[in-house]
Amino acid sequence: MRIHQYERVWLLASMVLIVGFIATITYGAVGLGITMVDDRGATIAPDEINEDERFGDPRVEQVGDDEYEVYAVAMTFAFQPDPIEIPADSEVTFYVTSRDVIHSFYVVGTNTNTMVIPGEISVVTVEFDEPGEYGLICTEYCGAAHHEMEGQLAVLE
Ligand code: CUA
Numbered sequence: 001m002r003i004h005q006y007e008r009v010w011l012l013a014s015m016v017l018i019v020g021f022i023a024t025i026t027y028g029a030v031g032l033g034i035t036m037v038d039d040r041g042a043t044i045a046p047d048e049i050n051e052d053e054r055f056g057d058p059r060v061e062q063v064g065d066d067e068y069e070v071y072a073v074a075m076t077f078a079f080q081p082d083p084i085e086i087p088a089d090s091e092v093t094f095y096v097t098s099r100d101v102i103h104s105f106y107v108v109g110t111n112t113n114t115m116v117i118p119g120e121i122s123v124v125t126v127e128f129d130e131p132g133e134y135g136l137i138c139t140e141y142c143g144a145a146h147h148e149m150e151g152q153l154a155v156l157e
Helices: 005-031 046-051
Strands: 059-062 067-075 078-080 084-087 090-098 103-107 113-116 122-128 132-137 150-156
Touching (some): 059 084, 067 084, 067 103, 078 150, 084 090
Parallel strands (some): 084 150
Antiparallel strands (some): 059 067, 090 122, 103 113, 103 132, 132 150
């Protein structure tokens, strides 16, 4: 069977596009280290957050020489704790859950952004080498004041 030349060109072009799309997604997920909600996190009942030993008192906890854990809670329309303060040159693991609806936890200007789903605990580990001030915002529409949902992350000297 003979394939018309134009058809062959278009066939080839569409295959190149498909491979290109797959390569882009793979690069985004693996190459840039973009983290989706994964199964490292556990589950938690949103109405039991106040009694939970981690999230009942949202906080920063030192767990090693340069290692910290942050237990953060997202809600309409704030993050707790706020501000989050950690020292520079540290590795920080954020555990984030939601009290009510779906939010996100985006550290502005970095590639740290995780969805925060009620009932789930999102886990993201980030290294902060330099001191600086970061904004935290929510990138999932969560209600009338979604655009005002923000917090502060301070990386101290
Ligand atoms: Cu929380 Cu948008």
